[in-house]
Amino acid sequence: PNSLSIIRKMVDTIEEASLKQVSRPVPEFRICLNDLPTNDFNAIFAALPEFYDQLRGGRNDGGPPIYIAGYPGSFYGRLFPSESLHFIYSCYSLHWLSKVPPALYDEQGRSLNKESVYISESSPLHVSEAYLRQFQEDFSLFLKSRSEELIRGGKMVLILLGRMGKNHVDRGNSFFWELLAKSFAILVSKGEVEEEKLDMYNVPFYAPS
DSSP states (O other): OOOHHHHHHHHHHHHHHHHHTOOOOOOOOOEEEOOOOTOOOOOHHHHHHHHHHHHHHTHHHHHHHHEEEEEOSSSSSSOOOTTTTEEEEEEEETTTSSOGGGGGBBBTSSSSSSSOOOTTTTSOHHHHHHHHHHHHHHHHHHHHHHHHHEEEEEEEEEEEOOOSSSSSSOOHHHHHHHHHHHHHHHHHHHTOOOHHHHOOOOOOOOOOO
């Protein structure tokens, strides 16, 4: 799994720095993996024995102690005890919102972004504004939660999709969603999907600039 390859790189880097740059013993590693409760952690857990064997790699010292655990839950809120994390790494997750912006629907629950599943050229201005507000709310909550869990002087690396300018419609992010909307429209024309369901569907995604 990708998570284990990233962990391997981090462990190797810290171990090398500890031995060659600061002349300190290699620390123990406690790795906290997080995903939504519906995610199946079994694939990662099943790969751990082989992962540990690769880390040891015939070394006499057995390699640095590493303890890996899974923590299910939304990262838009607290996940770990206060001041318990030294380093936080989030990769390609934060462009997913906690929910579809409620402001995309009127008081009767009807979609204000018909024929689109995301921000498109035909979307009214308030659609992009609704997505922006939801992202700001979610991202602020993420930062607040992680700031309480990170030790003083801890570090955080966040990688997420974004866009170069103010225009929401580009080939980098919106292009895929436009293709998806067109595909759904074809299914509607064939009677395989109800038009009302397509009108109500919007993706919980936002690429900030």
